[in-house]
Amino acid sequence: MFVNRNHELAILNQHSRSISSGSRINIALFGLRRIGKTELLLQFKSTTHDSNILIPYINLQKIIPDTEGFVKAYSKELIFETVRQKEQADYPYEMEDLLLLASKLGDMETHHVRTLISILKQHEIAREELLELIFEFAQKLAEKHNKKIIFILDEFQELLQVHSRFLQVMRSITEKQKDVNYWISGSVFSVFNEMLNYKNPFFGQFTRMTLENFDRESTHELIDSTLPFKLAQNHKDKIYKFTNGQPYYTVAVCRKISEQYALDSSINTPQVNYCIMNEIFADTGSINEHFEYILDVSLAKFRNKDRYKTILFLLSQDPATLAAIARHIKKPTGEISNYLKALLRTDLIFRKDSTYHIRDPLFAFWVNNKYLGLGTEITSGKAVEHLLANLVSSQPSSVVL
Ligand SMILES: Nc1ncnc2c1ncn2[C@@H]1O[C@H](COP(=O)(O)OP(=O)(O)OP(=O)(O)O)[C@@H](O)[C@H]1O
Ligand SMILES: [Mg+2]
Structure with missing residues (x-):
C-alpha cells in the first residue's frame, strides 16, 4: 500500500497538468x-487519468542493458501505452507481438516496428541510428495521436552502459x-x-526533485498499513528511531514483526528488538541482504577490495580526515586519496569540510558490527539491547559482545 x-x-x-496544457x-x-x-x-x-497524456x-x-534491449523496451512501452489508452491490450513479449499491436495504430507505427526488426536482424547493427529512430518515433507518435508524452526512465544512470554516446544522441x-x-x-x-x-x-535544465526519508508520522502510517495488527506507540517510535524513516527498512522490520506475531499472537519489547537486529544482521535479514548487495555492487569494479573495506570500517567508527585515515592504515595520503575518490563515487561515503563520513548511519552500524565478527545468530537478549542502545546514540560505535 x-x-x-x-x-x-x-x-x-501539477507538472503533468502543465504538460497537458502545452508546457x-x-x-x-x-x-x-x-x-x-x-x-x-x-x-x-497509476493515478493519472488524463486522456491527453x-x-x-x-x-x-x-x-x-544494451542498445538493442533499450530500443525494444522503449518502442514496446510507447506502442503498448498508446493502444492501452484506447482498448485493453496485453503487453507484447516478442517483436512479432508488437507488430500486431502497432498495426492497430496504423501505417506509421507498423513501419516503425518493421524498420526496427530489420535493423535488429542486420549483421552489423547501426546502434546510433537505432537510438535516433526511436527518439524520433516518440515525437511522431505524440503528434499523430495528439498526445503529450511523459516518458519515465527509472534508474536512468543504467543508460551509461547502453551506449557510450547515449546522452549525446x-x-x-x-x-x-x-x-x-x-x-x-x-x-x-x-x-x-x-x-x-x-x-x-540539456540535462542540466531538468527540474530536480529529491526524495528524503519519511518523517515520524508517515513512518507510523507505513507501519500501520504494513502490519495486520496495531503496534504500541513506543514500539513504532523504536522502529522509527532505528530506520530513520527509511521506508524499505521500515517495511522489512514490519514483515519480521508480522511473522513473529503469527507465531506468538502478541509482541513485546524484546521481540521488537530481536526483529530489528535480525533484519540487520541475520543472513536471511532483508536489510542485511540489501547491505551485502550494496557493498558488492559498489566495490565490484575495485581490485583491492579489502583496503576499501578497511577504510569503510574506520569511517564506521568515526568520521575521519584523509590524513587520519592514511596514518591509521600506514599508507601514503596520495594512495588513500585515490581510494577515497573512488568511494565517493559509490555514494557509500560523503565528504564535508574535509572529513569523510558514511552516508547511511544504519549502513555504518552494520559495517561496524559485521566486521567485529557479529555472528548471524542474535540469540542473547542482552546483546540485542546493547546493539540497539548503540544504534540510537548519535554515532554508531563498536560493540563488544
Ligand atoms: N510511498 C511508499 N509507500 C509504501 N511503501 C513504500 C513507499 N516508498 C517506499 N516504500 C517501500 O520501500 C520499498 C523500496 O521502494 P522503491 O522500490 O520504490 O525504492 P527505489 O528508490 O525505487 O529503490 P531502488 O533504488 O532499489 O530502485 C518498497 O518496496 C516499499 O516496500
Ligand atoms: Mg527503483
Whole structure:
C-alpha cells in the first residue's frame, strides 16, 4: 500500500497538468537506493487519468542493458501505452507481438516496428541510428495521436552502459521535441549528477526533485498499513528511531514483526528488538541482504577490495580526515586519496569540510558490527539491547559482545 509522498505527488500532478496544457517539463528525481523512487513514479502513473497524456515507463534495471534491449523496451512501452489508452491490450513479449499491436495504430507505427526488426536482424547493427529512430518515433507518435508524452526512465544512470554516446544522441534528438517529456530517476547521486551536469546543458535544465526519508508520522502510517495488527506507540517510535524513516527498512522490520506475531499472537519489547537486529544482521535479514548487495555492487569494479573495506570500517567508527585515515592504515595520503575518490563515487561515503563520513548511519552500524565478527545468530537478549542502545546514540560505535 502506498503511503506518504503527498507533497511530491502534488508537485508531479501539477507538472503533468502543465504538460497537458502545452508546457514542456523534464524532471530528474534523485533518491538513494530503496527510498521509494519507483513506488512514487508508479503511483503517479497509476493515478493519472488524463486522456491527453501517455505515460510509458521503463525500469532500466529490468531490461537487457544494451542498445538493442533499450530500443525494444522503449518502442514496446510507447506502442503498448498508446493502444492501452484506447482498448485493453496485453503487453507484447516478442517483436512479432508488437507488430500486431502497432498495426492497430496504423501505417506509421507498423513501419516503425518493421524498420526496427530489420535493423535488429542486420549483421552489423547501426546502434546510433537505432537510438535516433526511436527518439524520433516518440515525437511522431505524440503528434499523430495528439498526445503529450511523459516518458519515465527509472534508474536512468543504467543508460551509461547502453551506449557510450547515449546522452549525446538523446539530447540531439529530444532537445527540441515539443510533445515528449522525460522524467528520469537515479539512485547513484555522484554518477547521476555527473550525467546531468557534465557537458550536458540539456540535462542540466531538468527540474530536480529529491526524495528524503519519511518523517515520524508517515513512518507510523507505513507501519500501520504494513502490519495486520496495531503496534504500541513506543514500539513504532523504536522502529522509527532505528530506520530513520527509511521506508524499505521500515517495511522489512514490519514483515519480521508480522511473522513473529503469527507465531506468538502478541509482541513485546524484546521481540521488537530481536526483529530489528535480525533484519540487520541475520543472513536471511532483508536489510542485511540489501547491505551485502550494496557493498558488492559498489566495490565490484575495485581490485583491492579489502583496503576499501578497511577504510569503510574506520569511517564506521568515526568520521575521519584523509590524513587520519592514511596514518591509521600506514599508507601514503596520495594512495588513500585515490581510494577515497573512488568511494565517493559509490555514494557509500560523503565528504564535508574535509572529513569523510558514511552516508547511511544504519549502513555504518552494520559495517561496524559485521566486521567485529557479529555472528548471524542474535540469540542473547542482552546483546540485542546493547546493539540497539548503540544504534540510537548519535554515532554508531563498536560493540563488544
Ligand atoms: N510511498 C511508499 N509507500 C509504501 N511503501 C513504500 C513507499 N516508498 C517506499 N516504500 C517501500 O520501500 C520499498 C523500496 O521502494 P522503491 O522500490 O520504490 O525504492 P527505489 O528508490 O525505487 O529503490 P531502488 O533504488 O532499489 O530502485 C518498497 O518496496 C516499499 O516496500
Ligand atoms: Mg527503483
